[in-house]
Amino acid sequence: KNQVEQSPQSLIILEGKNCTLQCNYTVSPFSNLRWYKQDTGRGPVSLTIMTFSENTKSNGRYTATLDADTKQSSLHITASQLSDSASYICVVRDGYTGGFKTIFGAGTRLFVKA
């Protein structure tokens, strides 16, 4: 069964600190993996996309990594800000169905405290 598991479920850090969120997936065949940020009461917004051949990609203070062999991805947030408080959702797209079928993780809820 295609699954996406995220850890930790929630995380509290102090403003200015770094953190790393984890995503493990069993989706096969694999097309791509995205990290989305979802603020409370809003829809998710795409942060990064990783394809099979990529193993790291940065978007400002966000850096995503992908190990396609172990089927793991991480999202590293550097110098956290209060506005980083949100849910971060890992989403994997399968390679069978013309790429429309996406499997969502449950998300990691990040709280950044002053």
Place this chain on the structure above:
Amino acid sequence: DTGVSQNPRHKITKRGQNVTFRCDPISEHNRLYWYRQTLGQGPEFLTYFQNEAQLEKSRLLSDRFSAERPKGSFSTLEIQRTEQGDSAMYLCASSLDRLGNSPLHFGNGTRLTVT
């Protein structure tokens, strides 16, 4: 604002009533998706349109749920005879997916509360 628009933002209804939600996608996007999200969970896929054709429906979409996209533009999601278990955030997303790598663009959802 050219993002995905959903209306209403909030809906409170009594059990047994029917409700309808509307989604206006980004205008040039050919794909439109409906998801349901409950607290602490990621979005769960409900259904998907390519232009006006509904190509996939999840088993989550019971016969009380129906979705339309009549002219390949806006879409509606109707829930008949609502139950308390239908309380959730209903998210709409759209994409222009020629290469398979386009992101989903989400609206801010309709939060449904069934009392």
